[in-house]
Amino acid sequence: MQTAAVAPQTGHKALTQAQIDGFWSDGFVSVGKVLSDEQLELLRGEYDRTFEQARAGKINFRNLSINNTDELEDKNQASQQMLQIMQMCEINIQFRRLAYDEQLLDMIEDLIGPNIQLFHDQALYKPAYHGGPVFWHQDNAYWKCAPANLVSVWLTLDDVDEDNGAMQFIPGSHLRTVGHGQAQSTNALLDSGGEVDESQRVVVELPAGGVCIHHCQTLHHTAPNTTPRQRRAFAIHFMTPGTKSLRTNQYLPVSFGRPMLRTRA
Ligand SMILES: O=C(O)CCC(=O)C(=O)O
Numbered sequence: 234m235q236t237a238a239v240a241p242q243t244g245h246k247a248l249t250q251a252q253i254d255g256f257w258s259d260g261f262v263s264v265g266k267v268l269s270d271e272q273l274e275l276l277r278g279e280y281d282r283t284f285e286q287a288r289a290g291k292i293n294f295r296n297l298s299i300n301n302t303d304e305l306e307d308k309n310q311a312s313q314q315m316l317q318i319m320q321m322c323e324i325n326i327q328f329r330r331l332a333y334d335e336q337l338l339d340m341i342e343d344l345i346g347p348n349i350q351l352f353h354d355q356a357l358y359k360p361a362y363h364g365g366p367v368f369w370h371q372d373n374a375y376w377k378c379a380p381a382n383l384v385s386v387w388l389t390l391d392d393v394d395e396d397n398g399a400m401q402f403i404p405g406s407h408l409r410t411v412g413h414g415q416a417q418s419t420n421a422l423l424d425s426g427g428e429v430d431e432s433q434r435v436v437v438e439l440p441a442g443g444v445c446i447h448h449c450q451t452l453h454h455t456a457p458n459t460t461p462r463q464r465r466a467f468a469i470h471f472m473t474p475g476t477k478s479l480r481t482n483q484y485l486p487v488s489f490g491r492p493m494l495r496t497r498a
Contacts, residue, residue: 245343246339246340246342246343247336247339247340247342247343248262248264248340248343248344252264252343253343253344256344256446256448258404258405259402259404259405259435259451260402260403260404260405260406260407260408260447260448260450260451261400261402261404261435261437261445261446261447261448261451261453262445262446263437263439263443263444263445264340264443264444264445264446265439265440265443265444266439266440266441266442266443266444267336267337267388267442267443267444268388268441268442268443268444269442270442272442273390273441273442275327276327276328276331276390276467277390277465279325279327279328280356280358280390280465280467281465283318283321283324283325283356284316284318284356284358287316287318288305288308288309290305292318292324293318293319294308294316294317294318295308295316295317295319295421296308296309296311296314296315296316296317296365296421297315297316297317297365297367297419297421297422298311298313298314298315298365298366298418298419298421299311299313299419299421300419300420300421311363311365312363313363313364313365313366313457314358314359314360314363314364314365315357315358315359315364315365315366315367316356316357316358316359316360317355317356317357317358317421318355318356318358319353319354319355320353320354320355320490321354321355321356321467322351322354322490323489323490328354328356328467331388331467331469332351332354332469332492332494333494337386337444337469338494338495340386340444340446341384341386341446341471342495344384344446345382345384345471345472345473346473346497347495347496347497348473348474348493348495348496348497349471349472349473349493349494349495349496350471350472350473350474350476350485350487350491350492350493350494351469351470351471351472351490351491351492351494352376352378352383352470352471352472352476352485352491353470353490353491354467354468354469354470355467355468355470356465356466356467357466357467357468358463358464358465358466359397359398359455359457359458359463359464359466360458360463361397361458361460361461361462361463362458362459362460362461363457363458363459364397364398364457364458364459364463364464365419365457366454366455366456366457367422367454367455368416368422368423368424368425368426368454369403369424369425369426369428369429369452369453369454370413370422370423370424370425370452370453370454371406371407371410371411371413371425371449371450371451371452372385372447372449372450372451372470373410373449373450374410374413374423374425375423376449376470376478377478377479377480378449378472378476378477378478378479378485379476379477379479380473380476381410381449381450382448382449382472382473382476383448383449383470383471383472383476384446384447384448384449384470384471385446385447385449385468385469385470385471386444386445386446386468386469386471387400387444387445387446387447387466387467387468388442388443388444388466388467388468388469389439389441389442389443389444389464389465389466389467390441390442390465390466390467391441391462391463391464391465392439392440392441392462393438393439393443393464393466394436394438395436395438395456396456396458396459396460397458397460397462397463397464398455398456398457398458398464398466399436399437399438399439399455400436400437400445400447400453400455401434401435401436401437401453401454401455401456402434402435402437402447402451402452402453403429403430403433403434403435403451403452403453404433404435406450406451406452407447407448407449407450407451408450409450410450411425411428411452412425412427412428413425414427425452426454428452429452449470471494472485474487474493
């Protein structure tokens, strides 16, 4: 069983003590708007362009709402679409730069210390009207990393609320691991819904350019998007160097896809 990491004493760089304490007691913290309007405009354009290329078959993507035998037409036409492009940092320079954003890294340093390596990133797009759900899960049920002290920045390029797919969390759920099963409607997602007391859920509404941060064991999900408003999100998953994959029993080496983003001077 994995246990949640203990908060390192790093001093404050970007988060307040209340935000840091909130993160360690709840397993998530909402930071509000972080991106400037200029950054937001630039990233929206790059995001849309990349998804257009993906839908045209030029870039790999998955529709997490279907069984990915991966016919392009199926992915594009499905009645529910939770679209995912992995490793934007390897295909788009603006999203790679975002992983190195000092403001974001200052927040992450407040939580896991000054040695920060990228685990991976992903664009998660719920189109208007037929955006598919992401079921309740703890990220580390997918990742199987040790120690389980990875943290994720989830960043939205659109205003988000419960109806178009804002993040929903169960406070305190990062303190223990729960069981996950394969979701029935798709081969791409796990589902730990049976373990969740939904009356405890907290919906984190954010404005476009807003950020929330969560621990890799915090139970979270997002609802289908049936609204006329698209929901473009981007997640960056950070780890400390020396993190091990329990699948391979190997440390995760520094590479182009897993660069060191910050090290102690
Ligand atoms: O963007 C979503 O809908 C879900 C994101 C998520 O589960 C994550 O970033 O860990």
